[in-house]
Amino acid sequence: MAKRIQFATHGGPEVLEYRAYTPAEPGPLEVRVQNQAIGLNFIDTYFRSGLYTPPALPSGLGTEGAGTVEAVGSAVTQFEVGDRVAYATGPLGACSELHVLAADKLIKLPYFISFEQAAAVLLKGLTVQYLLRQTYAVKGGETILFHAAAGGVGSLACQWAKALGVQLIGTVGSAEKAEQAKALGAWATIDYSHEDVVQRVLALTEGRKCPVVYDGVGRDTWERSLDCVAPRGLLVSFGNASGAVTGVNLGILAQKGSLYVTRPTLAGYADTPARLQAMADEVFGMLDSGQLHVEIGQRFALSDAADAHRALSGRQTTGSTILLP
Numbered sequence: 001m002a003k004r005i006q007f008a009t010h011g012g013p014e015v016l017e018y019r020a021y022t023p024a025e026p027g028p029l030e031v032r033v034q035n036q037a038i039g040l041n042f043i044d045t046y047f048r049s050g051l052y053t054p055p056a057l058p059s060g061l062g063t064e065g066a067g068t069v070e071a072v073g074s075a076v077t078q079f080e081v082g083d084r085v086a087y088a089t090g091p092l093g094a095c096s097e098l099h100v101l102a103a104d105k106l107i108k109l110p111y112f113i114s115f116e117q118a119a120a121v122l123l124k125g126l127t128v129q130y131l132l133r134q135t136y137a138v139k140g141g142e143t144i145l146f147h148a149a150a151g152g153v154g155s156l157a158c159q160w161a162k163a164l165g166v167q168l169i170g171t172v173g174s175a176e177k178a179e180q181a182k183a184l185g186a187w188a189t190i191d192y193s194h195e196d197v198v199q200r201v202l203a204l205t206e207g208r209k210c211p212v213v214y215d216g217v218g219r220d221t222w223e224r225s226l227d228c229v230a231p232r233g234l235l236v237s238f239g240n241a242s243g244a245v246t247g248v249n250l251g252i253l254a255q256k257g258s259l260y261v262t263r264p265t266l267a268g269y270a271d272t273p274a275r276l277q278a279m280a281d282e283v284f285g286m287l288d289s290g291q292l293h294v295e296i297g298q299r300f301a302l303s304d305a306a307d308a309h310r311a312l313s314g315r316q317t318t319g320s321t322i323l324l325p
Ligand SMILES: NC(=O)c1ccc[n+]([C@@H]2O[C@H](COP(=O)([O-])OP(=O)(O)OC[C@H]3O[C@@H](n4cnc5c(N)ncnc54)[C@H](OP(=O)(O)O)[C@@H]3O)[C@@H](O)[C@H]2O)c1
Pocket: 040, 041, 042, 043, 123, 124, 127, 148, 149, 150, 151, 152, 153, 154, 171, 172, 173, 174, 177, 216, 217, 220, 238, 239, 240, 241, 242, 243, 264, 265, 266, 267, 312, 313, 314, 315, 316, 317, 318, 319
């Protein structure tokens, strides 16, 4: 028997249960990982609340972890028991001591990355890789807007943008978070709890607005984000921290300057083992060169996952949050 987090009904953090379960044997192309650290991501709150639908209930939770290979399927050739690995795109169930997933979802960890760092950086780093380097390839000298800049994804985006010579304007919910985003490389910050985001972006860009706006906040920022995009620019709506964007009238894109909008997912970019590995290599390269460092803002015991969810949903976290089995 092992322990995991599971939920039988949707709801608040209180639906999360820390339960004993019998881990599956790996299928021919699968691997079982003994987790040493687990990454908490906002998507975990969507599956818990019911905004996203898990394949079945009761369900495991979490898609990101790091640990050692504990068992391999009969047809797996690329991994051996004892290998140090991490994953970010597997099936639900990472919030567990032992997790079974397809071998082609695993990444071998370089020696210089600890399990805790890997669980804190892989999913969020892969996300920043595709957002800044693929969805819209930012260029040195550009000024971009990135919401929730002191959060998990945002903390990495501040650093990566700075490394590329990009001026990142980061929105934040408090003065402390503004300080943190600035320290990580944000060029400017806007506290959207009391400042006018659109007026501040117009002032900071001398009226030009931004060629790209990255919005993981969703419902509360959608309209303001559109008003910060330069004519024919792109709004990348990549998350729903404040709720989902719904009921969009396409005509609004015409009114606000012939804008483009995309709603990307990590699964849509890391959709082959080769692409997943190439993206991970770039994240690891940024860590190795010191251009990116991992901000672990909070650590919780796996058994306290409900408290971790309360902190993340309650906007009390900065940087990444990890759970320790
Ligand atoms: N599409 C993808 O591939 C992909 C991949 C990874 C993450 N994401 C998305 O990226 C976003 C950030 O993810 P994360 O895991 O790094 O989380 P996070 O940024 O650490 O936490 C979310 C942050 O959003 C801000 N926020 C604004 N309004 C909020 C509200 N009503 N409730 C809660 N938070 C609110 C808070 O920062 P302030 O207090 O500063 O406002 C909060 O700290 C999420 O929307 C997530 O779904 C998308």
